[in-house]
Amino acid sequence: METLIVLLIGILVAVATYLILSRNIIRVILGTAVLSHAVHLLILTMGGLKTGNVPLLKEADAPYTDALPQALILTAIVISFAVTAFILVLAYRAYQDIGADDLDALRGTSDE
């Protein structure tokens, strides 16, 4: 199972990297979203998969699965959402002010 998920993570990372290397800003943002999916899966997989019960002490019996990666991922999901929202608005504002969604066109002037 872990190996399978790791392979999936690899594909997701490759796709995300390819998207991030695009010129279109929406593709770049989608790339970061896919990358965060991959990373969440990666963190979870590193703790071992299906090694025990749900980490709810009153609901299930030991052994429990590793709860620490889950806590980390919970934080990561929220942060990546905030980041996605922020870049989306950044793209929106850049398009409003400069009129371009192409990263090559958004490139700064040489004397900046």
Next chain:
Amino acid sequence: MFSVTFAIILPFIIAAFVPFIYRRFKYMHIGWLVMLVPITLFVMLAMLIPSVAGGKTYIHTYNWIPSLNINFTTYLDGLSMILGLLITGVGSLVILYSIYYLSTKESLQHFYCYLLLFMGAMLGVVFSDNLMVLYVFWELTSVSSFLLIAFWNHRKASRLGAQKAMLITVGGGIAMLIGFIMLHNMTGSFSIREIIASIGDFTDHALFIPAMILILLGAFTKSAQFPFHIWLPDAMEAPTPVSAYLHSATMVKAGIYLVARFTPVFGGDQIWFWTVSGVGMITLFWGSFNAVRQTDLKALLAFSTVSQLGLIMSLLGLGSIALQFGYSEDSILYTQATFAALFHLINHSTFKGALFMVVGIVDHELGTRDIRRLGGLMTFMPFTFTVGVIGSLSMAGMPLFNGFLSKEMFFAATVQIMNAEVFSLQSFGIVFPIVAWVASVLTFVYCMIIIFKTFLGPVQPEKLDKPLHEAPMGMLISPLILSVFVVGIFFFPNLLGAYILKPAMGSIYPTFGDPANLTPDIYAWHGVKPELLMTIGVILVGGLLYRLLKKWKPVYGLLSSRYTFNALYNNFLSLAESKSTVLTNKYMSGLLRDYLVYIYIFFILTVGGFFFYSGAFSSALSMDAPIQTFEVILVGVMVIAAIAMLFSKSRMTATLLNGVLGYSIAIFFVIFRAPDLALTQLVVESVTTVLFLLAFSYLPDWKKEAVSSKTKLINAVISISVGAVVVLVALAVLNYERFESISTFFEDAYELAGGANIVNAILGDFRGFDTMLEVVVLFIAGLGVYTMIKLRAKKEDENIENK
């Protein structure tokens, strides 16, 4: 009781307080207060003279980084005593002088802060026993010198001069650092005393000669030796008190000090002898040769300083030969050169300091220091004239002044070296007295230029901006005190010899027993000897050359200005700047993709490369959890969705596919026993998708990207490599079973935090602070989103950044 460590630290402490004191006492010249520091230290050091003269040394160690063998060890012996007295003594006089030189309108808090910084750093250089500590202070003197040269930083010449001094001295300093590390590699110690004690076993070591050359590079750049001397004339852009203090009396002597300090380590070696004495001789000649043609008095003094530093350097080289012979009646004769070097070191500081102050007075009172505009100042500035003549005649090596004594000893040493029966000196040794004599003739000529062109001859009031008048008395005190020393040392040289020079000789020749044997009595008259004849020759030929100056000055026109070291330095600098601009522009393209490509390639090469190099890849399927059919289907869905994203023609499809990925992951979270994650993921994924769709109504539709297939191929290769590296690293981590998992700790969540949901307990309690900061991040992102949507630059503020 006086501690040497205190002497180093005191200036730094006061330097830190200077800006605050300055703000408090705006109407008082802060120099008066600052002056107390060097005076205190000078008195404290002076009280130790008798015991140091008796052979006592003071060591104090403060453990700094013992694991790296770096300790803050201060060491006071005869040699550091000389430098310490010069730093604090000349320092006091220079500060007194600067009080009258700099008006309260200048940014005095900066000036005195830098000056104290320098003083502390310089004391640190001469009192440190640990090489690493010495190096730190050494570079700190370069830094403070940079700040002081650029004190009038609105002038371009000041900035360029500061840059030049900094680049050359710091460059040499780094070479010296490498030399120090080599020494440590050989001897296993950073302590100079320990290295001196054990170096005998390492003279055949492969690093011995490289270390010597590198350390000499540091000394030569600092002491402005040929061909690194070019920074010193440009450093004259500094205010004159700085030139008098750093660039003639103390900082440039740091290189001399270093050579003297390392004479017991490297002295006796043929390469050391020829490099130090040879470079010194070339510098002596070249400096004096160039000084004659200067029309700016300060530039003239700069070249004369270069020349005099060369003189001292060459004497140290000549004296080091005594270590080749070991201690005997004959070899003592060769140590006289070192004695003369130390003697001249002090003398030079006195007369050159006085001369710099004189030039500063002329510049300050009359607004120029160009000898073509000056003349006849004798009747208008009698005190300045007196000091100027005393300083010049002493520099020229005339009797009644201390320069005469050390100059005679210098001649004697160059004659003596011809008798040495090593290093083929009996055939080549003749070069030394000849160069020494020629350079002394030129020295005589430029000393006459100072006296005659400035103080004698016709007055040219029409060329001056200010009326002719004597300087205020306060400005004259310091140069007068120095000229008292110039004369005083001539009459009582042996007092200096017994108390100051004798213990220093002991530090340079630790194996030669009682330093009293190495300390000759200094006499002004010692019969008709070669050195006296040489001095008489200098006066005759020098006088003649000065009379005929106009006739032979065209010689300087023969020197091409294209092939000077200055041109070399400038070309190197502009070439380096233009090439690095081209290089930087090449990779700093301003394109996001390029920067990301660098990051990814770096990631692939370092992480992947390191794993490949160390063979850390491993995979074992045996530990895996079992796979069920629906899980395989889910993985298949995700792979298809991800790959389809790459080929989707519309942004809507791509966003929805991203949603597919997100919801599939939520299902995986359920399978992997993470219900909280699944819930959060579902909510967040829905909101994200909505957010994308919302943004699309404000953004243009996707156009077909005009990306060449070559770029696409490169992107694909990079993407696949990144994915592959992640897979390989992840597999290696999965099979890495070296540490116990810390997760079992959290299974006591109910007892520790009162929460049955472990994930919640971690977020809300164990890592509660982390969660709080996460909320702050969300808050900041929200603020960012809000401002980007709502706030607009008002029409009139549009170009606010261009104003």
